[in-house]
Amino acid sequence: MTQQIALAPKNLSSKQVLVGLFLALVSLCVSILLLELGVRFLPPPYDPAIGEFYACHNTLGWTGAPNFSGVIEDPSFRQEVNFNSQGMHDTEHTLEKAPGTFRILMLGDSFVQAVQVNETETAHQILEDTLNKSEQESQFQFEVISGGVINWGTNQQLVYYREEGRLFQPDLVLLAFYLGNDLLDNLPGNAVTTHSFNCYAPYFMICNGQLNPVPLTYAPGISRLQNNCPLPVLQTAINAMGWLYQHSRLYRQLEPLIIANQPRQQFGRDFPSAFSALYFPNSEAELEQAWQITEGTLAQLQTEVEADGAKFAVAIISPDIVIRLGGLSPTEQEIFLRDNPAFAQAQANRPNQHLAQFFNNQHIPFIDLTGPMIEHLAANQVPLYILGEGHWTVEGNRTAADILADWLVRNKYTP
Numbered sequence: 001m002t003q004q005i006a007l008a009p010k011n012l013s014s015k016q017v018l019v020g021l022f023l024a025l026v027s028l029c030v031s032i033l034l035l036e037l038g039v040r041f042l043p044p045p046y047d048p049a050i051g052e053f054y055a056c057h058n059t060l061g062w063t064g065a066p067n068f069s070g071v072i073e074d075p076s077f078r079q080e081v082n083f084n085s086q087g088m089h090d091t092e093h094t095l096e097k098a099p100g101t102f103r104i105l106m107l108g109d110s111f112v113q114a115v116q117v118n119e120t121e122t123a124h125q126i127l128e129d130t131l132n133k134s135e136q137e138s139q140f141q142f143e144v145i146s147g148g149v150i151n152w153g154t155n156q157q158l159v160y161y162r163e164e165g166r167l168f169q170p171d172l173v174l175l176a177f178y179l180g181n182d183l184l185d186n187l188p189g190n191a192v193t194t195h196s197f198n199c200y201a202p203y204f205m206i207c208n209g210q211l212n213p214v215p216l217t218y219a220p221g222i223s224r225l226q227n228n229c230p231l232p233v234l235q236t237a238i239n240a241m242g243w244l245y246q247h248s249r250l251y252r253q254l255e256p257l258i259i260a261n262q263p264r265q266q267f268g269r270d271f272p273s274a275f276s277a278l279y280f281p282n283s284e285a286e287l288e289q290a291w292q293i294t295e296g297t298l299a300q301l302q303t304e305v306e307a308d309g310a311k312f313a314v315a316i317i318s319p320d321i322v323i324r325l326g327g328l329s330p331t332e333q334e335i336f337l338r339d340n341p342a343f344a345q346a347q348a349n350r351p352n353q354h355l356a357q358f359f360n361n362q363h364i365p366f367i368d369l370t371g372p373m374i375e376h377l378a379a380n381q382v383p384l385y386i387l388g389e390g391h392w393t394v395e396g397n398r399t400a401a402d403i404l405a406d407w408l409v410r411n412k413y414t415p
Contacts, residue, residue, distance in 0.1 A: 044196030045256045053115075054194035055087060058246060059163060059215075060156055061201035062192050063087035063149055064113070072115050076389035081115050086164065089113050089122065090146035097169045102140045102415055104128075105147050105165050107157040108176035109185070111317055112148025116391045122146070123176075123392070126401035131414060134405065140415050145170065151192050153185030154297040156201050159215055161301060172311045172413060174404070175301070179351050180275045180319040180390070183290040186297065188216075188223045189264025197252050200245070204293055205230065211296025217242025220251075221258040225265055225289055265289075275319055278351040295358050302364055311413060314366040315404060316355055318373075320385035322348055326374035367407045369400055 053072060055065040064087030071080050084092045097103055106112055106124045114122040128144035147157070147165050157175060165173070184190070190201040200218035204211055207229035216223065219241035230238070245251045267287035268277030277287060298314070305312040325333065326348065337343060352368055359366040376399050377384055384396035392400060408414050 042253060045253060046193045046196045046198070048196040051192055051194035053081070053083070054150075054192050054199065056194060056197070056199035056246070059202060059217075060159055061190070061218075062151075062194065062199040064089065074116075074389055076386045077116050079116055079118070082119065087149070088146045089115055089119055089148075090124065091119065093143070093145050093168060095167050095169075097143075098141070100140055102142050102172075103168060103170045104142070104144045104172045104174055105161075105168060105170035106144055106174050106176065107161065107165065108148035109152045109178055109182065110148070110150040110391060111178055112146055112176050113150055114148075114392065114397060115150070116386060116389070117394050117397055121394045121397055123397040123401040123404070124148070126398055127404055130401060130405040131408070134409065142414070148176070151181070151185060151190065151201075153182050153190060153201065154294055154301065155186050155204055155215065158204075158297045158301045158304075159202055161304065166304075166308055170305075170310050172313065172408075173301070173305045175298075175312070175314045176317055177298075177314055177355070178317045178319075179278060179322075180317075183278070183287070183294050183351075184266055184268075184274045186293045187265050187267075187286065187290050188218055188225060189220075189259075189266075191218075198255060200242075204297060206289065206292045206296060209292075211293065211300055213300055217246075219245050220255045221262050225286075276346075279346040279348065280350075281345065291354070295362075298358075298364070299362055302362065312364060313413060314355075314359060314364055315400075316352060316366060316368040316370065317400075318352070318368075318370040320387075320390045322370060323373050323377060323384060326370070327377040365411065365413065367404070369403055372403045373399060 053065050053068045053070065054062045057063050064083045066083065066085050066087045068081070068083040068087070071078060073079075081089055084090050104127070106127070112122075112124060114124075119125060124144045124146045128142055131142040131144075145168055147160055149156070152160075154175070154177070161173065185201065186203070188203040190203075191198040193199075198220075200220070202215035202217060203223065204213070204215055205225065206212070212229070214235070216235060217239045219238055222241050223238060245255070265286050266274060267282070267284045267290060268274035271277040271280065271282075277284070302312045325336065328336065349370070352370060356366070356368065358364075373384055373396075382395045383393055384399055385391065386393055
């Protein structure tokens with residue numbers, strides 16, 4: 001009987017192991033490449049008609065589409081708009097500043113962009129016209145440059161100033177801070193949808209109680225706020241994944257599934273709206289982080305603007321409901337609170353006081369538009385905000401510009 005002898009397999013050489021790993025890696029890369037090519041035949045994840053006047057931007061998240069010309073429609077308005085080469089709802093401005101020109105760079109979000117009105121009716125253009133008219137005796141020509149784009153938070157405004165805004169050599173940087181969403185927009189995950197995909201804003205993190213001035217590129221499913229300082233290698237990895245999202249059709253195709261399972265961090269989930277959470281007693285950790293990031297970016301912007309030899313100032317804008325309620329008579333306010341008991345604990349100037357204290361401590365000049373706009377509404381009874389849409393009407397833009405012009409001249413922030 002012949003005895004069967006089992007032969008032990010030979011030990012694989014290190015060369016064979018490396019070849020095997022290399023082949024496995026090549027196979028994986030080919031599979032991913034085929035998937036990347038294959039998903040291009042799938043319909044995009046979002047409606048292609050949304051946000052056609054936006055353009056994704058690698059570092060800013062998005063801007064207005066450069067040189068866009070078209071009609072922007074909303075249930076509350078229909079407006080023909082034209083953007084300049086920077087994607088701003090503004091006339092064209094050269095980088096070179098003419099002698100005798102005093103330049104104001106107006107940073108902000110959709111209130112500065114103001115696509116609800118003609119460019120000549122925007123607050124920034126009326127401010128320029130008013131200053132030039134009121135200072136006819138001055139040897140200076142005033143020029144107000146718009147640096148406002150819908151949904152921008154102060155994080156994007158800081159990045160924009162660094163990359164583009166400072167190139168205009170402004171003498172004054174005036175930031176319009178909107179309480180309705182600027183704090184929320186500074187948390188990771190702020191995005192707009194354009195051409196069927198999401199564009200995400202860069203974001204900053206707090207490290208040891210201070211703002212880390214280096215922005216991070218958002219990566220869906222990965223970017224989250226930390227309570228400690230991320231290691232440099234982790235920051236590099238986050239930025240790499242953010243870059244991958246911007247350039248990978250597969251990643252962007254999977255993004256709706258990712259955010260459905262890991263939605264963005266935000267505050268105010270238990271309130272009627274996120275901004276209403278600012279007016280009630282609220283100890284949410286996300287809100288505290290939003291305040292820290294917001295104050296950090298404002299302080300950093302002040303530092304960089306002043307280092308360039310310019311002045312820095314802020315205008316506070318309150319939401320429509322705050323202005324309308326403030327314009328009611330005491331009897332009407334009492335009726336409103338009776339019909340809406342949930343607002344009994346709300347404090348109309350809670351976030352305004354928070355900002356005012358910060359600006360005073362930081363020695364940042366500021367004006368709160370809330371009081372003057374309430375007074376104007378009560379005296380004239382002309383709507384300052386588009387009902388149901390929430391942005392300034394033509395009258396609202398004009399009123400804001402008049403208030404700002406008077407404040408700038410009276411406090412000698414202009415020459």
